[in-house]
Amino acid sequence: MVFKLNNHLLSRIASSNGHGEDSPYFDGWKAYDSNPHHLTENPNGVIQMGLAENQLCYDLIQEWLKKNPKASICTSEGLNEFREIAIFQDYHGLQEFRNAVANFMTKVRGNNNITFDPDRIVMSGGATGAHETIAFCLADPGEAFLVPTPYYPGFDRDLRWRTGVKLIPVDCDSSNNFKVTREALENAYEMAQLDDVKVKGLLITNPSNPLGTILDRETLRSIVSFINERNIHLVCDEIYAATVFSQPDFISIAEIIQDDIECNRDLVHIVYSLSKDMGFPGFRVGIIYSYNDAVMSCARKMSSFGLVSTQTQYLIASMLSDNEFVEKFIRENKRRLAARYRVFTYGLGQVGIKCLKTSNAGLFCWMDLSGLLKEKTLKAEMELWQVIIHEVKLNVSPGCSFHCLEPGWFRVCFANMDDQTMQVALSRIRTFVNNKVDNKKPKKNLRWQGSLKLINSPRIYDDFINSPHSPMPQSPLVRART
Amino acid sequence: MRLLSRKATCNTHGQDSSYFLGWQEYEKNPYDEIQNPTGIIQMGLAENQLSFDLLESWLADNPDAAGFKKDGQSIFRELALFQDYHGLAAFKKALVEFMAEIRGNKVTFDQNKIVLTAGATSANETLMFCLAEPGEAFLLPTPYYPGFDRDLKWRTGVEIVPIQCTSSNGFQITAPALEEAFQEAQKRNLRVKGVLVTNPSNPLGTTMTRNELNLLLSFITEKGIHLISDEIYSGTVFSSPGFVSIMEALKDRKCENSQVWNRVHIVYSLSKDLGLPGFRVGAIYSNDDMVVSAATKMSSFGLVSSQTQYLLSALLSDKKFTRNYISENQKRLKQRKKLLVKGLEKAGISCLKSNAGLFCWVNMKLLLSSNTFEAEMELWKKIVHEVKLNISPGSSCHCTEPGWFRVCFANMSEETLSLAIQRLNSFVKSMNNQSHHQIKKSSRRKSLTKWVFRLSFDHDHREPEER
Numbered sequence: 044m045v046f047k048l049n050n051h052l053l054s055r056i057a058s059s060n061g062h063g064e065d066s067p068y069f070d071g072w073k074a075y076d077s078n079p080h081h082l083t084e085n086p087n088g089v090i091q092m093g094l095a096e097n098q099l100c101y102d103l104i105q106e107w108l109k110k111n112p113k114a115s116i117c118t119s120e121g122l123n124e125f126r127e128i129a130i131f132q133d134y135h136g137l138q139e140f141r142n143a144v145a146n147f148m149t150k151v152r153g154n155n156n157i158t159f160d161p162d163r164i165v166m167s168g169g170a171t172g173a174h175e176t177i178a179f180c181l182a183d184p185g186e187a188f189l190v191p192t193p194y195y196p197g198f199d200r201d202l203r204w205r206t207g208v209k210l211i212p213v214d215c216d217s218s219n220n221f222k223v224t225r226e227a228l229e230n231a232y233e234m235a236q237l238d239d240v241k242v243k244g245l246l247i248t249n250p251s252n253p254l255g256t257i258l259d260r261e262t263l264r265s266i267v268s269f270i271n272e273r274n275i276h277l278v279c280d281e282i283y284a285a286t287v288f289s290q291p292d293f294i295s296i297a298e299i300i301q302d303d304i305e306c307n308r309d310l311v312h313i314v315y316s317l318s319k320d321m322g323f324p325g326f327r328v329g330i331i332y333s334y335n336d337a338v339m340s341c342a343r344k345m346s347s348f349g350l351v352s353t354q355t356q357y358l359i360a361s362m363l364s365d366n367e368f369v370e371k372f373i374r375e376n377k378r379r380l381a382a383r384y385r386v387f388t389y390g391l392g393q394v395g396i397k398c399l400k401t402s403n404a405g406l407f408c409w410m411d412l413s414g415l416l417k418e419k420t421l422k423a424e425m426e427l428w429q430v431i432i433h434e435v436k437l438n439v440s441p442g443c444s445f446h447c448l449e450p451g452w453f454r455v456c457f458a459n460m461d462d463q464t465m466q467v468a469l470s471r472i473r474t475f476v477n478n479k480v481d482n483k484k485p486k487k488n489l490r491w492q493g494s495l496k497l498i499n500s501p502r503i504y505d506d507f508i509n510s511p512h513s514p515m516p517q518s519p520l521v522r523a524r525t
Numbered sequence: 526m527r528l529l530s531r532k533a534t535c536n537t538h539g540q541d542s543s544y545f546l547g548w549q550e551y552e553k554n555p556y557d558e559i560q561n562p563t564g565i566i567q568m569g570l571a572e573n574q575l576s577f578d579l580l581e582s583w584l585a586d587n588p589d590a591a592g593f594k595k596d597g598q599s600i601f602r603e604l605a606l607f608q609d610y611h612g613l614a615a616f617k618k619a620l621v622e623f624m625a626e627i628r629g630n631k632v633t634f635d636q637n638k639i640v641l642t643a644g645a646t647s648a649n650e651t652l653m654f655c656l657a658e659p660g661e662a663f664l665l666p667t668p669y670y671p672g673f674d675r676d677l678k679w680r681t682g683v684e685i686v687p688i689q690c691t692s693s694n695g696f697q698i699t700a701p702a703l704e705e706a707f708q709e710a711q712k713r714n715l716r717v718k719g720v721l722v723t724n725p726s727n728p729l730g731t732t733m734t735r736n737e738l739n740l741l742l743s744f745i746t747e748k749g750i751h752l753i754s755d756e757i758y759s760g761t762v763f764s765s766p767g768f769v770s771i772m773e774a775l776k777d778r779k780c781e782n783s784q785v786w787n788r789v790h791i792v793y794s795l796s797k798d799l800g801l802p803g804f805r806v807g808a809i810y811s812n813d814d815m816v817v818s819a820a821t822k823m824s825s826f827g828l829v830s831s832q833t834q835y836l837l838s839a840l841l842s843d844k845k846f847t848r849n850y851i852s853e854n855q856k857r858l859k860q861r862k863k864l865l866v867k868g869l870e871k872a873g874i875s876c877l878k879s880n881a882g883l884f885c886w887v888n889m890k891l892l893l894s895s896n897t898f899e900a901e902m903e904l905w906k907k908i909v910h911e912v913k914l915n916i917s918p919g920s921s922c923h924c925t926e927p928g929w930f931r932v933c934f935a936n937m938s939e940e941t942l943s944l945a946i947q948r949l950n951s952f953v954k955s956m957n958n959q960s961h962h963q964i965k966k967s968s969r970r971k972s973l974t975k976w977v978f979r980l981s982f983d984h985d986h987r988e989p990e991e992r
Contacts, residue, residue, distance in 0.1 A: 052718060052751065052788075057655040057819035064822065101602045108593065108601065117584045117836060118592055125584065126577040132644075132802040168643055168827035169608075175826050179680055180533045205654050205680075205823070274528075309528070324608040325831030327643075341533040345680070348650055349643045349827035353803030354836065 061204040063196070070429070071438040080436070082463055090468050093438040095252065095406045096459035097286070097322040099379040100372060104321075107368050114361035116354060128353045134346050136166050140356040143363035144330060148315060150369055151285040157297045159332060165342045166356075167329035168349025170282050170316035174201040174246075176345045177312060177331060180338050181276050182208045182243040188278070189213050189231050189245045191223045193445035193452070195252045202246070211235050211242065216449050217411075220401045221254055223247070225265050232273060244276030244310075245269070250283040250293065253445050253454035255405035257287060263299045267306050276310050285320035285373055287404040288381035300334070308334040317359065319406060320376070326355045380458060383465070384408070387457045390469035394476040406458040410439075413451025415479055424450040435475045437468055538675050543905065543921045545671075551915040558941065566945045569915040571727065571883045572936035573761070573800035575857040579850050580799070583840060590839030593832070600835075607831040610824050612641040616838035620808065623841045624793060627760045627851060632772040634810060640820040641834070642807040643827030645757050645794035646676050649721075651827075652790060652809055653681040655819045656751050662686050662715040663753075664706045666698050668886075668922035668929070670727045677721070686710045686717070689925050692888075695877060696729055698722070698737045703744050719751030719788075720744065725758040725768065728922050728931035729886045730862075730879030732762055738774035742785060751788045760798030760851060762881040763859035787813040795837065797883060798854070804833045858883070858935060861942070865934040868946030872953040883935040887916075890928030892956055901927040912952045914945055 071093050080088035112120040116128045131137065141161035148159045167173035182188065184207025190198060191213040202208055213231040215221040228245070235242045247266065249258045258266070270277045279296040287293040296313060300306045313332040318324035328351050333339045351359075363369055387408060388398050399409040416423040421443050428441040431453075442452035457465060527534070547569045556564035584590075593601040607613065614636070621634035642648040657663065659682025665673060666688040677683055688706040690696040703720075710717045720741060724733045745752045754771040762768040771789055780786050791810040796802035806829050809820050841847060865885055866876050877886040893900040898920050905918040908930075919929035934942055 052656070052749070053815055053819065054655055054658050057815065062819075062822040096606060098602070098606070101605070104605075105599055105601055112592070115592060117590065118588065119585060122581055122584060125581055126574070129577070129580075129801045129803050130572060130574065132796070132805075168647075168825075172826045179530060181530055183530050183532075186530075200825075205826075276528075318608075323605045325605050327608070327828050327830050337529060337533065341529070341538075344538045344675075347644075347675070348647045348680075350805050352805050352830035352833040354833050355830040358832065 056205055061200065063200045063204075066444070071432050071440070074432045074436075075438045078436075080464065080467075082461075082467075086467070087436065089432065089436045089438055090464060090471075091438050091459065092456045092468060093440045093454075094459055095319065095454075095456050096324065097319055097376070097380075097406050098459050099383065100322060100376050103368075103372055103375060104362075107362060107365070111361060111365070114358050116357055121357075124357065128357050131353045132350070134166070134343055134350060136164065136351065137353065137356045137360055139360040139364065140351070143360045144328075146366075147363040147369055148284075148330075148332075150366075151293075151320065151373060152295045152297065153292060157295060157301060159297070163332055163334075163339055165331040165333070165339060166346045166349070166351045167331055167342075169318060169324070169327045169329040170280065170314055171197065171201050171329065172327075172349035173314045173316070173329040173331045174198065174278075174280070175204075175206060176342050176349075177278055177314065177333075177338075178202045178206040178208045179345060180341045181278075181312075182206070184208065186241045186243045187211050187235055189228065189235075189242060191215050191227070191247060193221070193253055193442060193447035194246075195248060196444050196446075198246070208243075209240060210246075211240070212446055213245075214448060217399075217452075220399060221251075221256070223258070223262055223266065225269060228266070228269050242273070242275055244278055246278045246280065248280040248282070249296070250281075250287055250404035252283065252405060253407060253440070253442075254399055254409050255402035255407055256399065257291065257293050257404055259291070260294055260299070263294060263296065264303070267296075267299055267303060270310055271305070271307055274307075274310070276312065278312050278314060280314045282314065282316045282319050283405050284315070285376060286380055286406060288377045288384060289403045291403070293404070309338075310335070312338060321372075326359070327351060328355065328359060380406070383457050386462075387455075387465060387469065390466075391472065394473045396472070396476065407454050407456040410453045410455050411451060412453055413449070415476070416451050419450050421450050427451075428453070431475075435471050437471060532680055538679050542671055542674070543902070543918055547905075547909055547915045547917065550909050554913075556913070556941070558938075563913065565909065565913045565915050566941060566948075567915050567936065568933045568945060569917045569931075570936050571797065571931075571933050572802065573797055573854070573858070573883050574936050575861065576800060576850065576854045579846075579853060580840075583843065583846050587839060587843075590836050593835070604831045604835055607834075608828065610821055610828060612639075612829065613831065613834040613838055615842065616834040617641070619838045619841035620793075621810075622844075623847055624759075624810075626844075626847055627798070628768065628770045628773065632770055632776060634772075638810055638812060638817050640809040640811075640817055640824055641829045642809060642820075642824050643805045643829065644796060644802070644807040645755065645792050646672065646807065647805075647824075647827040648792045648794070648807040648809045649673070649676040649753075649755065650679075650681060651820050651823045652753055652792065652816075653677050653683045654823060655816055656753075656790075657681065657683045657718040659683065660715065661718045662710050662713075663718060664688050664703070664710070664720045666690050666696075666702075666722060666726075668696070668728055668919055668924035670723060671917075671921045671923075673721070683718075684710075684713075684715050686713070686715060687923055688720070692877075692926055692929075695731070696726075696886075697734065698740060700740055700744070703740070707748065717748065717750055719753060721753040721755065723755040723757070724771070725756075725762055725881035727758060727882060728884060728917065728919075729877055730882030730884055731877065731886075732766060732768050732881050734766070735769055735774065735777075738769060738771060739778070741771075742774060742778060742780070742789075745788060746785045751790065753790050753792060755792040757792065757794045757797050758882050759793070760854065761858055761883060763855040763862065764880045766880065768881070787811075790816060799850075801837075804837070805829060806833065806837065861934045861939075864939070864942060865932065865946065868943070869949070872946070872950040873957075874949070874953065884931050884933040887930045887932050888928060889930055890926075892953065893928050896927055898927045904928075905930070908949075908952070912948050914948060 075089040075091050078088045080090040112118040115121050116125045141164040144164055145159040145161040167176050187209035189211050211231055213227050311334045315330040317328040331342045397411045424441055431437055440454040551565045551567050554564045556566045617636040617639050621636045625633050662684040664686050686706050686709055688702050793808045795806040811817050875888045892904055901918055908914050917931040
């Protein structure tokens with residue numbers, strides 16, 4: 044780490060690599076960016092399957108926009124509102140925005156007698172901003188959060204970079220479909236004690252990224268009892284709540300604590316966003332919903348650093364208060380995700396590739412390629428991954444980038460492309476697997492650019508981040524017009 | 526075990542300051558021409574509401590930008606997906622060109638050196654994270670924007686050490702004041718990482734002289750530290766001596782590509798010049814690639830909505846519009862300011878001679894019962910509760926002298942401004958009547974002193990600029 048560079052005198056934070064973008068995993072992005080797939084213009088390019096986006100329902104949204112020109116403060120129908128909205132910088136946010144978001148959150152969770160109070164809705168700069176803010180509110184530098192593995196690599200940056208907070212993994216493995224066990228939680232907590240690290244909370248993502256699974260009632264209750272016993276916080280990232288496309292139904296933490304009178308509500312906080320459920324990552328709509336008044340109040344003051352543009356608040360308020368649209372959207376979104384998942388997993392199944400069988404949510408599959416590994420090591424996983432990027436030409440995410448301890452798992456996104464592209468991806472996988480099975484000898488011409496980082500320690504806190512915010516000069520997203 | 530973080534339980538967010546308390550009072554009883562004509566008039570919020578009609582008519586003429594369309598085709602999907610922290614290239618290009626235009630095109634900016642952030646609030650905090658460690662310090666000339674106490678210090682752990690400026694020279698920055706502040710920091714064991722100035726100044730409403738700019742550049746060169754120039758009000762300069770940006774000063778000193786060149790950073794925003802605080806459009810401009818790189822990554826925590834980036838890129842790319850807007854906006858601000866200054870003059874109250882901003886720095890010393898901050902607070906409470914005007918007391922801006930108040934003039938209609946002036950006039954008259962009663966009771970010598978005191982403050986204006 045370089046602190047001083049020609050008297051530039053930058054901070055440690057700025058000069059370090061805590062942002063995580065020096066990771067070799069950006070090889071995948073680079074490969075995609077230098078050779079992006081296009082159905083007609085570049086059919087042999089790399090297909091982007093490392094970006095968890097939901098592109099399946101824009102037609103519904105566009106249809107709604109056409110019918111509701113007033114939702115934009117810039118159209119002739121909505122222009123009257125322009126100045127009021129443009130001037131409004133109150134960090135409480137527009138009342139109608141909060142009402143609409145609370146309404147949407149309720150509907151997504153199936154109206155199971157859960158209600159969200161609009162006055163508890165706090166804005167943030169996407170879920171990214173929400174996580175950082177929550178860490179600032181709950182922990183001091185040097186304190187820690189427990190996180191079950193595998194987990195979203197962005198957490199390493201969002202929770203740690205500028206806050207100085209630590210993350211301690213809670214080990215999960217495929218022996219029980221990566222369920223979070225009480226034992227694993229207690230072990231992680233005790234390890235922290237031995238290291239003299241103060242644990243301030245537990246962070247869970249439910250539905251899970253990258254697993255695509257939801258937590259069952261028993262696990263949720265066990266988690267609630269654990270945090271209450273240890274008197275630590277519980278942060279539930281429910282960013283994928285509306286992507287649960289088949290049984291069993293999603294159970295929100297809101298539901299669990301509603302029934303549990305013994306739970307100390309001051310310990311429970313929800314992080315939400317519209318980036319995945321609605322497919323609006325560009326609009327930066329992040330939400331913190333805390334049951335703790337002091338946290339809510341603090342987070343709200345901190346939201347000054349990442350408020351949602353009122354132009355966007357206004358649009359969302361309009362859209363999400365239209366109950367007919369919301370109900371249709373939620374239904375259709377699930378249906379299309381389910382269909383995609385089915386087609387994709389079926390296609391994989393045809394060549395003997397299995398995905399985590401308990402997955403019923405998310406925008407991705409958790410694919411088990413351990414059968415294709417030379418040996419069950421992370422090194423072999425990396426080698427396989429390089430082959431997939433450069434020869435099969437698919438940008439997928441290797442399990443170790445999610446801190447998965449078991450080699451051979453890959454996260455593959457399926458909701459960010461059209462049907463045809465997905466078929467192309469599947470056929471490439473089929474070809475690759477069939478060839479691998481036929482040819483016992485390893486493929487020649489294994490090219491990989493950049494250094495192969497070897498992961499020796501199972502405890503990989505610091506290294507790998509697969510940021511959704513591409514470090515590439517030109518975002519591949521803008522060009523991906525399928 | 527402490528349940529929340531220290532940051533959550535302290536009050537470094539600064540919201541217990543009187544600056545914000547005045548707002549709260551206003552919220553309880555806000556003036557409305559029809560519904561609440563005796564309510565409190567908001568004069569504590571530096572907003573620019575004078576030129577919305579120009580924006581509205583542009584929008585009416587440009588339906589595509591408004592409706593997520595480009596050349597008639599919907600680009601909603603692309604925008605909804607666009608979360609690249611490098612920002613929309615077309616927007617950054619338009620923004621840097623707008624910034625150049627505001628500076629009379631005497632300087633140009635490179636769109637690859639600008640970082641988009643969620644408002645100037647986020648820009649300032651991000652720069653602190655990039656340039657300083659917890660426990661290090663930045664020097665700021667007083668009086669300064671109260672929000673800096675939160676933006677620069679709260680989550681970053683950075684300290685602010687004031688550079689004391691006084692009315693004796695119109696609150697200009699002097700070399701001794703800079704050195705004194707630096708020494709003060711040393712005394713407090715704080716390593717100074719840089720100086721942060723707001724130019725044009727909030728709350729003074731004045732532009733920095735070339736002298737001051739050169740002083741600053743010499744100072745940071747000598748000390749080997751950074752300079753942040755918050756130029757958020759750059760588009761609000763409405764009369765001479767005109768605006769000299771720090772970039773222009775650097776150019777004139779032939780500093781391109783020198784070491785000091787890389788230590789100067791600009792903060793900008795569209796909240797004041799365009800009157801769009803709700804859209805959260807801020808920016809950091811730096812010549813230092815490492816700062817740009819680190820700040821870009823940090824902007825993940827507060828990106829600008831792509832919907833907004835798109836709209837504004839269309840707006841700011843329309844050069845006919847921007848040219849007209851900049852000049853018309855400045856005209857209107859100038860006229861408004863004149864209205865306020867003249868109105869205050871009639872009441873016997875003077876302002877610091879200013880040429881920019883959305884507010885006047887008003888001298889109410891003669892209304893103080895004593896030359897103390899307690900008296901200032903007393904006066905402020907009276908003005909909020911009895912006169913029903915929310916203005917900002919100088920102490921909330923860390924002013925070293927009691928009796929100064931920041932009064933905003935661009936966030937209301939002309940009628941409301943006239944009403945506010947009337948109320949103040951009546952208040953001053955009643956204060957004078959009271960003091961007349963007191964004078965009759967006290968000795969003649971005392972009354973002489975009071976008149977002498979009053980006369981001396983009429984000379985509070987800036988010395989002529991070299992230009």
